[in-house]
Amino acid sequence: GFGIYYWSINLGAFLFPLVLVPWLKHSYGWHWVIIAAAIGTGTMLIPMALFFREPARPTEGSAARASLVQTLANAFEIVFSPVVMAHRLARRSLPAATGVAVGLLAFGAWAVYEYATPPEAEIYVEAVPHTRWGKTLLVAVRRDQSNPADFRLQEAGANPAQAGRPLYRLEVFKSSDQPGFLDALVTELRERLDWQQLDQAVLRQILQESEQRPVLRVSRQPGGPSGEAAAAVDLRRTGPGRYHLQVRAGQPDDAVLTAALSRVEDEPLLVGVERGALREALDETARRPFFLLFLFLFFATALLAVILRERLQAGAAAAGRYIPWLVVAAMLGSIWLLPGLTLFARILCSCVYLTILSVFRMDLADTARFRDHFRFLLMIFIYSGFWVLYFQMFDSVLWYVKAYVDAAPLDDLVNSALAALGVAWRWRFDVEHVTVINAGTIIALQLVISKLFEKRSALPTMITGIVLGTAGFAILAISPHIWVFVLGNIVFSLGEMTAHPKFFSYVGQIAPRAHVAMYMGYLSLYGVIGSSIAGVLGANLYVRFVDRMNQPRLLWLIFAGIGAATVVGLLLYHKFLNPHQKAAADDATA
Structure with missing residues (x-):
């Protein structure tokens, strides 16, 4: 039954991103995607209001019903x-x-x-300066496979560190290993910057150095001088490519910010720091x-x-x-x-x-009841580790696809199939189709998987699913090739559809008979905990290992490790806390 439920909720996750999102995004813009999602969610209230009826309640005689306040207090027993x-x-x-x-x-x-x-903030200089033959080129390596261009070169005004000399900005969207990339970029730089001595070896060195971005650490010291703004700013070099900017002021005004930016621009390696990034860093240091x-x-x-x-x-x-x-x-x-x-x-x-x-x-006299609540809360926390992986599908996985995954082979295959069917439409893989792969796999196989594991025990089935989900993230670490990504996504989806429906069954088995309804209500905490951790952890790890180190493989291996730790945690929980045996004893007593 839970398998059928899980199959049905993925229909929307399949159809909406497959058909409606690309059309709205390209025709009207992303804001209409959000509006359509809100409308779709709201329309679900209509059939519920028209057709849903509360099930008949069993006759309870003259037993007194608890007040709403007492009911809420009982529900908070698990939290406390x-x-x-x-x-x-x-x-x-x-x-x-x-x-x-x-x-x-x-x-x-x-x-x-x-x-x-006082917290500190770090600015990883996005555009790294390179001075050659009388001109300075700011190089920003920002991988974006969805951008039709390989690179973009434009003039960026005068160089603050070298007055009167022009400043150029180069944004690189694709890998330098792509065929013809270096030839095209060398030709462009020779024409625009008059770098006639430039060759592929020098250009490759420039691009490699640009991925090792300088770091500006920003901190503040409350108080400080109330005189000139420049006196409230101190910039020091702390190592190769590392700088520390200290602002001795409370809330920096525009004068202090301008003085700080002036000091930063005096350093050749920090020419690419923008005013907005510096203001954001200073604001971050003011937060507690x-x-x-x-x-x-x-x-x-x-x-x-x-x-x-x-x-x-x-x-x-x-x-x-x-x-x-x-x-x-x-x-x-x-x-x-x-x-x-x-x-x-x-x-x-x-x-x-x-x-x-x-x-x-609350009635605090029954220690056994609170022990059951605590064990249940611990199990939810352990299981939420799997959902830390799941919610990466809406964060770090999408960033990775946009930056590293070249979907041209998949585009060619789909468009060839459409042409064979006589459909004159050019299809293009984009980040919204990550959800389509996940939901499509569940729609195709959920009922089969549910039937296959129907008579198997809940916990071993959950473990099997989490192992498959972990393997899916390990597959992502193999290569950024589109077919490897699709395989990893499918394997993870198999794990998700195996583990999650049985999770509902497992909670029903371990819950004390008197609290089954309350436990089934609280089991959604796995999503609250998982999404809360996933958003912060995924973003920070992505910035550290992908944006700064260009090592996405390490990112996926870390998440695979989280999946493995979840498996170990559930096994230890089941072995030492014996929740299933406790529930069976409760049923026997009842």
């Missing part, structure tokens, strides 16, 4: 289960309590240090990394709430009803007094921290 289990651990013995306290204080010290330390401090404050306040809740349950004065509000009010006050946070961050944190009030409505 790590806090409750930490409290239970601390109560076992003095060494255990000491360990919990030391761990929490150490994490808090780390969070405060990260928040208080609050996430760790947010986690610490949330966990510490929730732990305090658990301690107070137990004491209130044991019998407290009537005044105890005000304690929850005092605790949360104190926490909200600290959030609104902390410097360096945006208004949106303060409002969002306030909404999250209000959920701590639910702790005071």
